[in-house]
Amino acid sequence: MAVSCPEVTANLTTSADTQSPSEQQRQRQDQSLDTFSFAPVSLQRLPHLADYLQNLQTLPNPLDSNRFFHPIDGFYIYPCDVILRQIVYDLSGMFSPPAPHLAYHRAGPRERVFFEPSEVRAAIVTCGGLCPGLNTVIRELVVGLWELYDVREIYGITAGYRGFYSCEPVKLGPKMVHGWHKRGGTALETSRGGFDLEKIVNAIEEKGFNQVYIIGGDGTMRGAVKIFEEIRRRKLKIAVVGIPKTVDNDIGIIDRSFGFQTAVEMAQQAINAALVEAESAVNGIGLVKLMGRSTGHIALHATLSNRDVDCCLIPEVEFFLEGKGGLLEFLDRRLKENGHAVLVVAEGAGQSIIPRTESQKEERDESGNPVFLDVGGWLKSELKKWWDRDHPNELFTVKYIDPTYMIRAVTANATDNLYCTLLAHSGIHGVMAGYTGFVCGPINGTYAYIPLDDVAKAKNVVNTRDHKWAWVRSVTNQPDFVRS
Numbered sequence: 333m334a335v336s337c338p339e340v341t342a343n344l345t346t347s348a349d350t351q352s353p354s355e356q357q358r359q360r361q362d363q364s365l366d367t368f369s370f371a372p373v374s375l376q377r378l379p380h381l382a383d384y385l386q387n388l389q390t391l392p393n394p395l396d397s398n399r400f401f402h403p404i405d406g407f408y409i410y411p412c413d414v415i416l417r418q419i420v421y422d423l424s425g426m427f428s429p430p431a432p433h434l435a436y437h438r439a440g441p442r443e444r445v446f447f448e449p450s451e452v453r454a455a456i457v458t459c460g461g462l463c464p465g466l467n468t469v470i471r472e473l474v475v476g477l478w479e480l481y482d483v484r485e486i487y488g489i490t491a492g493y494r495g496f497y498s499c500e501p502v503k504l505g506p507k508m509v510h511g512w513h514k515r516g517g518t519a520l521e522t523s524r525g526g527f528d529l530e531k532i533v534n535a536i537e538e539k540g541f542n543q544v545y546i547i548g549g550d551g552t553m554r555g556a557v558k559i560f561e562e563i564r565r566r567k568l569k570i571a572v573v574g575i576p577k578t579v580d581n582d583i584g585i586i587d588r589s590f591g592f593q594t595a596v597e598m599a600q601q602a603i604n605a606a607l608v609e610a611e612s613a614v615n616g617i618g619l620v621k622l623m624g625r626s627t628g629h630i631a632l633h634a635t636l637s638n639r640d641v642d643c644c645l646i647p648e649v650e651f652f653l654e655g656k657g658g659l660l661e662f663l664d665r666r667l668k669e670n671g672h673a674v675l676v677v678a679e680g681a682g683q684s685i686i687p688r689t690e691s692q693k694e695e696r697d698e699s700g701n702p703v704f705l706d707v708g709g710w711l712k713s714e715l716k717k718w719w720d721r722d723h724p725n726e727l728f729t730v731k732y733i734d735p736t737y738m739i740r741a742v743t744a745n746a747t748d749n750l751y752c753t754l755l756a757h758s759g760i761h762g763v764m765a766g767y768t769g770f771v772c773g774p775i776n777g778t779y780a781y782i783p784l785d786d787v788a789k790a791k792n793v794v795n796t797r798d799h800k801w802a803w804v805r806s807v808t809n810q811p812d813f814v815r816s
């Protein structure tokens with residue numbers, strides 16, 4: 333549900349120099365551009381404990397008396413501090429989204445809090461696949477709760493969602509989590525499946541947790557929405573926050589997930605090795621498979637930053653092997669021109685053209701995600717068959733590199749570690765302020781609070797109609813795989 337905010341008016345000047353005829357035409361369509369009135373903003377309403385609990389006591393933020401933080405003007409964030417979802421606009425109105433413009437609450441400390449620090453019992457859980465930075469988020473949640481808000485009852489839930497009802501929580505403190513940000517993986521352990529709403533909420537209630545920090549990907553966020561709704565239905569004073577984690581970067585609304593940049597960086601080693609192998613062989617092909625279940629962000633970013641990739645295959649773009657405009661024709665040309673080629677493929681690419689049995693089509697992991705066939709192994713064997721058929725007397729080599737788990741089971745780089753820290757602190761401030769059923773994450777570079785439900789529904793796929801994908805095509809010169 334959206335809440336209307338006062339109209340924001342901005343004076344924007346425009347210049348008529350160096351404009352193309354179509355730009356000038358668009359300008360003429362709107363005579364009011366010199367003084368541009370911004371359309372109404374629609375602020376995404378955040379769920380709050382006070383929505384369903386009456387007479388909640390509030391108290392001044394304990395940061396007021398913190399030894400290190402000395403709140404000054406502008407330190408605290410107020411409900412009118414917002415972040416716009418969209419920051420690029422076409423003032424002619426031709427290509428801009430319709431008003432009202434979406435805005436989210438800015439993350440950060442609030443002047444009054446809804447939890448007395450001594451009454452807080454916080455639970456932290458990690459679910460789904462690994463992602464660089466998980467341990468950093470856990471560590472910063474513990475240290476942040478401890479140092480910023482003097483919380484002493486902090487617990488780790490082991491082995492993902494199932495851990496709520498099947499394992500004893502582990503008591504956490506700054507000494508215990510010391511150095512965790514320098515370790516890959518999750519010290520709390522994670523798992524897929526095991527989501528049992530009744531058992532999870534019963535366990536949260538029985539164990540007396542009143543702040544629940546849930547770190548995970550799109551599946552985890554869908555589960556977190558259900559937990560939040562059940563807690564609200566039971567009218568419990570328990571705040572739930574989702575901390576988005578996805579190495580694939582497939583969660584929408586936020587700029588990107590923590591760990592994504594680290595994964596792209598790690599992928600460089602594999603692509604560089606593929607190039608060396610390909611260049612050192614006669615008609616050598618270096619083939620690298622990267623993570624990306626249903627989105628090709630890692631493959632795309634790794635390709636753009638590496639620049640030695642001849643072709644990047646992602647789930648969002650269908651491709652074919654044989655015939656005019658196909659992959660084999662393209663590779664044939666590249667081998668003739670350069671003597672080698674490097675191919676990067678996201679694991680979810682080409683799944684519709686890999687032959688599979690009926691039972692393989694039905695296969696799902698414990699969380700219900702489709703299980704993919706190995707596109708890299710399949711491509712390698714198809715390439716060999718093609719070469720033996722069309723060039724039987726010429727040398728040919730395909731070196732297939734699958735760094736799948738190597739790019740996510742590593743320590744987060746410095747940028748991602750910093751991101752994890754700000755994310756954890758944002759989550760803590762929001763929960764202490766009584767918000768619940770929300771996710772924290774950066775929008776246009778500034779940390780925001782977003783309703784959990786919105787994040788659980790939003791998917792971030794590669795937009796193959798935008799500049800970034802066109803840029804990949806211009807770097808690789810690969811076909812667009814449209815059959816003529």
Ligand SMILES: Nc1ncnc2c1ncn2[C@@H]1O[C@H](COP(=O)(O)OP(=O)(O)O)[C@@H](O)[C@H]1O
Nearest residue numbers: 460461524525527548549550551552554555699
């Ligand atoms: N629609 C859903 N409703 C409730 N729980 C879900 C849902 N989808 C996934 N989950 C649970 O969330 C957890 C993580 O989901 P998964 O898809 O494996 O990873 P990720 O959260 O990284 O996408 C699992 O425990 C899974 O059972």
Ligand SMILES: O=P(O)(O)OC[C@H]1O[C@](O)(COP(=O)(O)O)[C@@H](O)[C@@H]1O
Nearest residue numbers: 460461462549578579580623624625
């Ligand atoms: O960890 P598993 O079960 O082998 O699954 C691998 C999958 O996990 C991922 O790394 C991340 O997926 P999630 O974000 O859904 O956890 C995918 O790229 C990959 O398909």
Ligand SMILES: [Mg+2]
Nearest residue numbers: 460549550551
């Ligand atoms: Mg997922």
